[in-house]
Amino acid sequence: MEYDMEWSDSGAGSIPYCDTLTVKFLSPTEILSSKEPVTELSFSAFIDSLFGRIGGIIDNYTDGLFIVPYLLIADKPYVRAEYDLKSIKLETNSQPTQSFIGTIRYYDDVTRYLPYIDLGSQLHIDKKTTRSCGKYTFEI
Numbered sequence: 001m002e003y004d005m006e007w008s009d010s011g012a013g014s015i016p017y018c019d020t021l022t023v024k025f026l027s028p029t030e031i032l033s034s035k036e037p038v039t040e041l042s043f044s045a046f047i048d049s050l051f052g053r054i055g056g057i058i059d060n061y062t063d064g065l066f067i068v069p070y071l072l073i074a075d076k077p078y079v080r081a082e083y084d085l086k087s088i089k090l091e092t093n094s095q096p097t098q099s100f101i102g103t104i105r106y107y108d109d110v111t112r113y114l115p116y117i118d119l120g121s122q123l124h125i126d127k128k129t130t131r132s133c134g135k136y137t138f139e140i
Helices: 009-014 043-061 070-074 111-123
Strands: 020-029 080-092 095-107 136-139
Touching (some): 020 080, 043 095
């Protein structure tokens, strides 16, 4: 019998505490919220987009099932952010896009999200990841 398990805090002791997270978007990134491109990426929008990307890859390329971590969705912290983003207008497949590059600093305890943020830095995040968009690095 196979069981799908939701993320828990049981291994959280091995994750370094993070109350300041710096995310550097290295390639143009377009993230939509309510079908509109965001110009300032709130932590909630970042995490929602990240979970969507991870879920899409797992659902489309594996036999596994990505279960959205309910505790991380239901108890999202209010995270203060400082933005240093540059807006970039691109055209891909004759469709204009509103993207950004630059740095965002998030201030609050986001430790529980670090495994997903780390995975996202390898998978990238964006609607156009197949066109080398959405690449980011992070520092704690």
